[in-house]
Amino acid sequence: xxxxxxxxxxxxxxxxxxxxxxxxxxxxxxxxxxxxxxxxxxxxxxxxxxxxxxxxxxxxxxxxxxxxxxxxxxxxxxxxxxxxxxxxxxxxxxxxxxxxxxxxxxxxxxxxxxxxxxxxxxxxxxxxxxxxx
Amino acid sequence: xxxxxxxxxxxxxxxxxxxxxxxxxxxxxxxxxxxxxxxxxxxxxxxxxxxxxxxxxxxxxxxxxxxxxxxxxxxxxxxxxxxxxxxxxxxxxxxxxxxxxxxxxxxxxxxxxxxxxxxxxxxxxxxxxxxxx
DNA sequence: CTGAATCCTTAGTGATACTG
DNA sequence: CAGTATCACTAAGGATTCAG
Numbered sequence: 615x616x617x618x619x620x621x622x623x624x625x626x627x628x629x630x631x632x633x634x635x636x637x638x639x640x641x642x643x644x645x646x647x648x649x650x651x652x653x654x655x656x657x658x659x660x661x662x663x664x665x666x667x668x669x670x671x672x673x674x675x676x677x678x679x680x681x682x683x684x685x686x687x688x689x690x691x692x693x694x695x696x697x698x699x700x701x702x703x704x705x706x707x708x709x710x711x712x713x714x715x716x717x718x719x720x721x722x723x724x725x726x727x728x729x730x731x732x733x734x735x736x737x738x739x740x741x742x743x744x745x746x747x
Numbered sequence: 748x749x750x751x752x753x754x755x756x757x758x759x760x761x762x763x764x765x766x767x768x769x770x771x772x773x774x775x776x777x778x779x780x781x782x783x784x785x786x787x788x789x790x791x792x793x794x795x796x797x798x799x800x801x802x803x804x805x806x807x808x809x810x811x812x813x814x815x816x817x818x819x820x821x822x823x824x825x826x827x828x829x830x831x832x833x834x835x836x837x838x839x840x841x842x843x844x845x846x847x848x849x850x851x852x853x854x855x856x857x858x859x860x861x862x863x864x865x866x867x868x869x870x871x872x873x874x875x876x877x878x879x880x
Numbered sequence: 881c882t883g884a885a886t887c888c889t890t891a892g893t894g895a896t897a898c899t900g
Numbered sequence: 901c902a903g904t905a906t907c908a909c910t911a912a913g914g915a916t917t918c919a920g
Contacts, residue, residue, distance in 0.1 A: 636857060672905095715848050728769060728818060729768075
């Protein structure tokens, strides 16, 4: 079932479909922040927790596990007491970092514009363009 | 509401915090696919529905509304019967397209590697690196 | 054709308490 | 310090039905 190659349909190209799995990870609530933080080097669990201080301990754990499972983050446990665990990006995670930074740059650069668009949309909910034909 | 936005992330930079709002949109389940599809030009609702055949009608509507609200997509209604509605990217949506394509490229290029990492992780759940110190 | 409305199921998230 | 376990709640998403 090869559709028009010009249109990157979610189902036409197998890879495109599979990409959804990856996008799901990047698109979750905390991964982008965690990866970005790890972009400047290794961090301990508590450091990440403190940095993203509105993340719960549980969610940080869940997020890190997911990233580790996907081979984007390395988890290093130091057998000391109290426990000491460090996280860092794998080479693959590092390559994703560049892309995420690009996305983050775009986001930061367009926050205002989007916010304005939302206000306008919420203001006049009948803003729809109507073409006559 | 999303008042938690009062507190950002790692470096507590306001812009970084606000970027989360944008990332939430990009990170949702369908926006990337819809934007990518609209990247090659205007499409009707039914065309998008057909292209992403595992999306429900409701979710396509919800996604498009969100994108429209954020000023990324333009909705044009043709007053004919049966109804005909066309969607296309705004200039801002178009600028995001480039970034998303980069992300998509990365995703497609690393699906295999991630999948392998997941299998390995799921296989030996004790794969943790242990450093002695 | 496009989409709104409703119901319903489940995944995601937070709060809290407990452990090596 | 770095988790795990449990409970409860919410929001996301799907299925279905109705309507302009």
